[in-house]
Amino acid sequence: MSLYNVQKLLFQLNRDPAVRRRFDDAFETLLADYELTEEEQHALRDPDIGLLYVMGVNGQILMHYAALRGFEWNAYMEAMREGERKYGPVRTGLYTRAQGR
Amino acid sequence: MSLVFAGVCSHAPGITGRRDRADPVVRDAFYSAYDRMRQALEAARPDVLVVVGAEHFANFFMNNMPALCVGMGDHYEGPIEDEAWLGIKHARFPGAPELSMQLIQDMMNDVDLAYAQEWKFDHGIMVPLHFLTPRADLPIIPVNINCQGPPLIPLKRCYDFGRALKRACDARPERIAVIGTGGISHWPATPDSGRINEPWDREFLDKFLGNRREELLAYDDAETWREAGQGGLEIRTFIAVAGAAEGHTGELWFYAPIPIFAVGCTVAVMNL
Ligand SMILES: [Fe+2]
Numbered sequence: 301m302s303l304y305n306v307q308k309l310l311f312q313l314n315r316d317p318a319v320r321r322r323f324d325d326a327f328e329t330l331l332a333d334y335e336l337t338e339e340e341q342h343a344l345r346d347p348d349i350g351l352l353y354v355m356g357v358n359g360q361i362l363m364h365y366a367a368l369r370g371f372e373w374n375a376y377m378e379a380m381r382e383g384e385r386k387y388g389p390v391r392t393g394l395y396t397r398a399q400g401r
Numbered sequence: 402m403s404l405v406f407a408g409v410c411s412h413a414p415g416i417t418g419r420r421d422r423a424d425p426v427v428r429d430a431f432y433s434a435y436d437r438m439r440q441a442l443e444a445a446r447p448d449v450l451v452v453v454g455a456e457h458f459a460n461f462f463m464n465n466m467p468a469l470c471v472g473m474g475d476h477y478e479g480p481i482e483d484e485a486w487l488g489i490k491h492a493r494f495p496g497a498p499e500l501s502m503q504l505i506q507d508m509m510n511d512v513d514l515a516y517a518q519e520w521k522f523d524h525g526i527m528v529p530l531h532f533l534t535p536r537a538d539l540p541i542i543p544v545n546i547n548c549q550g551p552p553l554i555p556l557k558r559c560y561d562f563g564r565a566l567k568r569a570c571d572a573r574p575e576r577i578a579v580i581g582t583g584g585i586s587h588w589p590a591t592p593d594s595g596r597i598n599e600p601w602d603r604e605f606l607d608k609f610l611g612n613r614r615e616e617l618l619a620y621d622d623a624e625t626w627r628e629a630g631q632g633g634l635e636i637r638t639f640i641a642v643a644g645a646a647e648g649h650t651g652e653l654w655f656y657a658p659i660p661i662f663a664v665g666c667t668v669a670v671m672n673l
Binding site: 362 | 457458460463464549589591592594631
């Protein structure tokens with residue numbers, strides 16, 4: 301699990317236009333710059349927003365990736381719910397203690 | 402001259418980004434409250450506005466996360482988010498680097514602070530400024546309290562930061578305004594987005610507006626997390642303002658849960 305690296309990639313993508321250009325033009329080489337597991341690479345590539353949520357990616361980082369990949373707000377909400385149905389509860393991080401669910 | 406204005410307000414990105422999806426009656430009442438706050442802020446004739454916010458990984462990341470950071474840039478810009486997504490146009494805001502430096506130097510007698518000469522605003526500061534300084538002409542000093550994930554600064558130290566800010570402002574000739582922006586209960590960017598614990602919010606606001614320090618500092622993060630969501634941890638920004646306005650109580654100008662904005666929408670002002 302290299303959740304930190306997944307979040308770092310997404311943080312830099314949100315923040316840095318140069319990373320954004322690499323995302324557009326050379327996605328695989330961008331991924332290769334971060335130590336990521338197969339599952340993480342898949343989740344980013346697919347993109348599997350629900351799986352990224354279940355992995356524990358902070359929503360304040362993830363919501364921008366979802367928007368960038370064309371998920372409208374309701375679709376983003378639904379993707380997270382779908383992720384929980386498919387992969388189980390959030391594995392680590394801030395949302396493991398989310399209320400009553 | 403010291404503090405001439407202190408208040409708090411919400412900053413959720415839906416407030417502007419999903420404006421068309423809210424009940425227009427409640428939304429417009431909320432927007433009017435922001436506008437009333439803008440008028441009160443302008444009437445206080447501040448030279449500078451200190452915004453105590455809780456950003457969401459716009460500038461600070463887990464590689465080097467300050468608990469408390471104060472901006473010292475000669476200008477700032479934002480939003481960092483997509484303009485269409487947030488519903489706010491990109492703008493550049495003047496800073497007040499000299500005054501920042503003086504305040505930081507002085508406050509460091511009481512609290513440990515990081516500083517940043519480069520800072521891009523996310524919705525956490527852009528949403529309040531969109532309403533409060535629509536011409537982007539008032540110099541800004543941003544402050545960030547890490548509320549995104551533990552380890553988090555204890556509430557007591559947030560109050561102490563507010564006290565230190567007040568004391569530092571007292572020593573300056575400038576007219577300084579402060580707003581805090583965060584919380585209150587919400588579960589942003591999760592499948593629970595839209596959930597709001599109104600009774601919890603109202604109880605917190607009662608303690609905040611009464612500026613009852615002991616009761617404010619008695620909140621426990623684990624309990625806040627359970628009752629008010631991870632977004633509830635942003636009460637740190639309100640508590641800093643309470644510290645800056647110690648000895649003064651406040652007035653609630655607006656509170657209503659607006660689920661599509663994903664937060665209990667709040668505008669309140671301290672009577673200084
Ligand atoms: Fe926030």
